[in-house]
Amino acid sequence: MTVLDRIDDPSDLKGLSRDELRALSNEIRAALIDSCSRTGGHIGAGLGVVELSVALHYVFDAPRDQLVWDVGHQGYPHKMLTGRKGMFETLRQEGGISGFLKRDESPYDAFGAGHAATAISAALGIAVARDLQHEDFRVVAIVGDGALTSGLSYEGLNNAGASDRDIIVVLNDNEMSIAPNVGAISKYLGSIQRNPIYNRVRGAIGNVVDELPGPLASIGTIVRRWEESMKSFLTPGVLFEELGFRYFGPIDGHDIDVLVDTFTAVRGMRTPRLVHVITHKGKGFPAGEHVEKWHALPPGHDPTTGKPLKASTANPAYTAVFGKGLVELGAEHKELVTITAAMPAGTGTALFAKSYPDRFFDVGIAEGHAVTFAAGMATRGLRPVCAIYSTFLQRAYDNVIHDVAIQHLPVIFCMDRAGLVGEDGPTHMGLYDIAYMLAVPGMVVTAPKDATEMLALLRSAVEYRRGPFALRYPRDAAPDVAPSISQIAPVPFGTWEVLRQGNEYAILAVGTMVLPALAAAESLAADGIDVTVVNCRFLKPYDDVTLTAIVAQHRHILVVEEGTVVNGFGAYMSTVIEQLDPTVRVGVHGVPDRFIEQAPRARQLELVGLDAAGIARKVRALHESEAITG
16 A cells, blocks of 8 residues: 555644655655646646645644645645545546635635635735634645736735734745746745855755754754844845745755754744745656646646647647737737737747747736736837736736726737636636626727637737727637738728528627537528528627618527626627617527536537537527517
8 A cells, every 4th residue: 555545634644754755745746647647737836846735734734724825736736635636537527626726625725726826815814814713723825936926926925924923925936837937036036046155054054053962952053043144145035034024945845854844843933934945846747847838738648758649630729820920920010019927838929939039028927017018018109919818817907997998008918718718617717808808998809710810800900009909719729720820811890790691580609609600500591590690700899880780680689609698798789789679689698607617618618508509509499489479
């Protein structure tokens, strides 16, 4: 029986020897690599925090002691230690365990975590609640260093340090979040690891103190205290000290003895303290460590190489097509610049960075800053392309309104992962951008039906200079193979496209729903229901000429969108059509008003009725209703 076989919850760690803790760490790492080779998942961060997770659960008493992880990518070893090791074959699968931290999945998940930089603020809130309710337990926020590129982390640090409350922050420093970290804080932390004076002095002190005989042990304590005071002169740990934290580190995040001893020491303290831990993201993965591509892996890969077991036969993903098109546009427009928030590969902008490094800016996990930074560039005649996932752009909504829209600045928002995103689950769904962008005065909102049209709309965005322009597209393979953007003309501004002409029924389809709507129309035609299908590629401004004609020619209109039905395009069109002709019946079909759980993207579309069969059912329901009431 392995050590891991004996662990059903963290209490089982308490009686293990240090050697058994090390063996357990190796077994967890091997189990993660094996499991994720089949299910896929964000393997890199988890592999980097195996020993850290073991040490935390060995020293602290979860779930009484609250461990708050930031972000959930770090949580895989934590899940294995908290009763879920037998469920890893269901990781990110429909009905299975989440790839992130989730409060309703386990009492050990103290706070949900899908987006970065929430841990310190949440942990402080938990600590305040503990104190007001006169309870006694420890609160630990485990923060990946990538989260320190986010302003929210500093707001939390500033407030927590000034509070003088019993709170522990563990800084997991691996010099990477998803891509290599950027900015001053990364250099600041890195200087600790690379400071030769500090490392030599610390090593020399350690050798002397460790060899002192028993009667002189008290001198060793004094020397160690002197070492701590010298740290402020030799390392940048003073930053955290000045913020009100007692600073410990840096320590080796893969050394069980050092981790256990350090956490045991800080556990008994009561003021804010920060433990700086150095780890290696992806440690132990044979395909390589510290490589952006191993941050997350798809299902079905070779655990020794990270390569897919089966070659993909799908068309290129929208993301890849976008990245290539952006590079080609960059050659045409020297004023074009690209900004992303720690996701150059995920947004396809890494190609632009390689081609035009002086015109590419990765600002770290700082979406609000990215938008206002882009706005500043736009005031001086540059054409900023802000490439940010739909779900992450939510974090910059005030910046979109206050800094871009009110000033009518021509910032282009390219929102990848719009719509349903599959296995990443509720925290990453891009379901709200239609609703929140439609609400912004002067915002142009667009959605392409395929990759070719995406590039045409991207060209339209670059040519549009009167204000902000938003372009949304899914996390999926494109249904077509797009030509070079140099061969593609821009979409005429504010126009729709009637793809199929019917009679009584019309479908106003948005983006990814256009092709399923066409397929649904073919199915309906076999039943004698002849349906018009319109590609509503411009959601705002809408094509008033085409809409007026559609309203005049049809008694029933169904609006179909891959976004929330609440305040979405369907709600918008319902109001407009009511004003044009109140006798026309309008149906709205989109994602229902609930959080959508993890499953393959195609399965999610099926479950909410946004596939061809589901759209056809919706039209048939309208038809049957008309037959009954008509």
